[in-house]
Amino acid sequence: MLRLDGVASITSKALKLTDGAPQKVGRAFYGRRLDSISSFSTTFVFVITSQYSDLSSHGLAFTLSATTDSLLDALPSQFLGMFNDENVGNTTNQLFAVELDTIINSEFRDLDDNHVGIDVNNLVSISSHTAGYYTSNDTFSPLRLASGEPMQVWVDYDANSHQVNVSLAPYLERKPERPLLSSIVNLTSVLPRSVYVGFASATGLLRCIHQIIGWSFNPNGAATPLDYSVLSEVIKDVRREAQSHPDTSRHILLPITIMSVFIVLVMLVALYIYMKKARKSGEWEIDCGSPSFTYKDLVRATSGFSDRMLLGKGGFGKVYKGMLQTSSQNVAIKRISPDSKQGMKEFIAEITILGHLRHRNLVQLLGYCRHKNELLIVYDYMPNGSLDRVLHGQGNQTIDWVHRFNIIKGIASGLLYLHEDWEKVVIHRDIKASNVLLDNKMTGRLGDFGLARLHNHGTDAHTTHLAGTWGYIAPELARLGRATKATDVFAFGVFMLEVACGRHPIEVNNYGEPMLLTDWVIDAWESGSVLKTVDPKLEDYVKEEAELVLKLGLLCSHSVHSARPCMRLVMQYLVKDVLLPDFKASFLSLTIKDEDFDQHILSCNSVATTMTGLSGGR
Template identity: 80%
Template sequence: MPPHSLLLCLLFLTPASASYTKDGFTYDGFSNGVLRLDGVASIASRALMLTDGVARSVGRAFFGGRFDSISSFSTTFVFVITPPYSDLSAYGLAFTISATTDSLLDALPSQYMGMFNRENVGNVTNRLFAVELDTSQSTEFGDINDNHVGIDVNTLVSINSTPAGYYKPDGTFSDLLLISGKPMQVWVDYDDSSHQVNVSLAPYLEHKPQNPLLSSTVNLTSVLPSSVYVGFASATGTLRSIHRIIGWSFNPNGEAKPLNYSVLSEVIQDVRRDGQSRSHIPKGVLVPVVILSVFITIVIIIALYVYMKKARKSSDWEIDCGSSSFTYKDLAAATNNFSDRMLLGRGGFGKVYKGVLQTSKQNVAIKRVSPESKQGMKEFIAEITILGHLRHRNLVQLLGYSRHKSELLLVYDYMPNGSLDRVLHGQRKQTIDWVQRFNIIKGIASGLCYLHEDWEKVVIHRDIKASNVLLDNEMNGRLGDFGLARLHNHGTDAHTTHLAGTWGYIAPELARLGRATKATDVFAFGVFMLEVACGRRPIQVNDSAGEPVLLTDWVVDAWESGSILRTVDPKLEDYVSEEAELVLKLGLLCSHPVQSARPCMRLVMQYLVKDVLLPDFQPSFLSLTSRDEEFGQHILSCPSVATTITGLSGGR
């Protein structure tokens, strides 16, 4: 839709619930006021409704006039985000100060938050400051349900961000879920002399916290012109959240006036009643007098209810994954009605079948997720929305999806040689030579580098292991199964706090804190490298003592005893010693117990293709901890890992 055709309206109404002077304005509800609205924004039940529950929509609202003098400003507002599910939402809202409202007419929904588009995001010419309340559906970006507050300048890569919450009077921190459906209040204060921005958040009716949630130094004089607009922007993605502002106060040159909570509480009640009425299906007008007419009306209502329910389910599952959807009938025909003869394997999620699409005759793999699966709706949406946008030769390609009753189905490229796990550890005598193994390691490293560094967002896979690496017809490795993956912006941290992964591949800090990062993926990849080179599982029971032995410890012991190469898979009759030693030592470095000692994936790739030589280090370096004095003096970070390890190669 061209910018000029977007809905843009200016409301000039008699002030009643709103007051505005040279010292700013206060909206205690939005029955009346002077506002610029565009997109799907509207006023309903005395609340400013930025988005109305329509998927992939944008809503914005700005105060009707410019402020020609803005210095040490202050604002506070009460908001409510109503998600489609209790733990999934997209994409949040932002308080904005902008040089113009015209440039926002080209802004996009989803991850662009109604503030930017693909061309202008990050441009200094945007001249825009924002405080975002991000609830990104992880799927496209961020965690499966991101929940943070950030300060943005001209881009959505926040200069500072933190998980949503507030500091109680006793100084303890309490988490807040932005998509709880409960009203919350935000305070934003800017000091023009110190250039300090403070952002606070608290549950509705709580006092403003003494300690701000976020505090950053931002010279807005160099960002914004002298004349600006203030307002809000919001957007939805494939999930259809409703974003409302209940009350708003702003002062361009001082402290914002307090809101009238007695009036706002009435507005909140109106909003709740409106939400309840929206949740019921209209029953129409029953025609009295004739019983037959009543009966016909009831039948019509029932038919409408069934139709609307099906339509709602359909729209709920129209997921923006960059892939086409398949019908259940197509997939049943492709698999001979899911015949056991077409079964490729099974797992905790359900079963995987080989299929042949009737129209194109293309071979596909169909993951049929059962209702009893451990992999539920959240993982299903994550895999579709993440993998559907990724394009890399070493990632399994998602072709589409389908939903049938309580079953979920994902359609992928068919990998004729199955999983690497079966080749390495299966009962069959099939094996792969060193050239193929080294090529698989480099391929998966390339795919991970793309996920961590080269795509527009950071993807944390969280479950790298041999069984999630599939082999195509040329024995190239492709990383799959993105059901546990999480996304976040470059330059920010992921906010996952739920332990996920497979034992043996889980980094120590992940087991301790449950926080997934790029470094925890690198750890799992290091174990994976050792597994491919050694042909042993990450955890294996000692034959003599009957105790579990970690693969990493086993390789280190062999190195310390004088020959790291004796750990190479004995099934390999011929291998390149230099490459095998590189893989083993790099695998140990990637699985270092201290996360800051691990290289990033870009540096791992440089080591593997020999653009950069792996530095010389001794086994003793692998036993260093973050508490060691020597390690503290030589903290490692990508890309300076090479020079740093050289200084530590003498051990302790």
């Protein structure tokens, strides 16, 4: 049973979301809430019929929503019957949608009048693509959504990997092997446990009919295949109905159409002029999957960037604590000064990469703002500050072993997500204690993605610019300037030693000479006293865990990149699913040119396993 509102109706065994009238909204939802949605799957066949072959309005969307009440205030046209001008972009919407958009809307979307997008609480899609499908030989074939021809959509969500795949194809074509869209969305952080599922649609100035011909949905598994023999008969009825009701109002709508075309042309000309000026003045927009804040919002949140709200400062500028007036949410606001060492490239890198990542051990980006020459980034507020302040701060403040070990495992989990489990490979390039922030439960979250770079799985990174912090920089990175997964693993190894020992990566010894933390721990191990390197402020710690962290930290920071484990293997060592290889301290001092290097690898099966498990870290 469906719940219909707006102009939605059921005719000819089809669900007609809009009836052709301009500026109308139509919605249809399954009659009751669905509980315990996990890995869901849905497929549906739709037909969008427009009065004119080259003009349409506005589109439809498959929707999961916490409530249907808030949708009653939704508007037509660009709001697609899901939002209005006041709530669009609010996290309180608790709404996920896959939109089929058929008209230009420069306010909320890219200038693509025929696209498919994944929306989360917003009309700014976190991922979008021109409508079409990939054929069996992996070539892209575009489709016109408002062609009047039936098409089929598939939406699949994996609750374990948080991956959403969206596919589109002409009616009666097989589901493409390669999805049109694939994105990571943690729906448990967007939606409540029980939701409504259905469709929303809207028209603008032009007559357009949006219909759902068939729909299958499974909240916990694969959707049941559609019965095409039944659907084909419905499609025939829909077409006969369209032919038997010719449009008598064409002469009335023609002036409106001409006016619409004129308005669109004016918009395009204005946009061209704006973009031309923008390139000269440095204005920009960024596809980061996060809403932007106004400068006024952030001024209010920080009491005018008051010194009493200051959390810290560095070469990039200052960080303030703030409270958003609309949600009473505490946030951290990085205010990058015009003469900052962190320039526009780093600013854009941080928000475009971090804006799409969702992991409990990564700092959550909430949005950004640019005001004149100022750049501002808004994050979740981390009440316990950065890890390095706790480890190396003055006074008696410290952090116990349980929390330290959990922080190490958490950051390892976050790096595994970046290297292997997200849709692209992210190389962080600046892993260190000062970039790990602690929330109210002392959970470690990796932040500062200003130096991060991403590339596709199965390919190599193209960055050849030396970046990072001395003490965490791998030898091959210092020589070649080429960042890889293995250089991140090296920095993580040093980070593990720093957390366990409570010492900086580079310190001055008793003779006034610089001493690497890795060398100091190796020397202690060779003398049979590796546990003496554990932070003396730790009164109680688990010796087996501390020894594991120290030895694994040294293995990760091996001078030979091929000897370092991949992050998946590191995670398995830390949770004790796999035993750490039995190697000696002398192995850590070998170079790839040493004759004994290969013998050490071959003489120990577990170390060989470490090497073969590198998974593209070279």
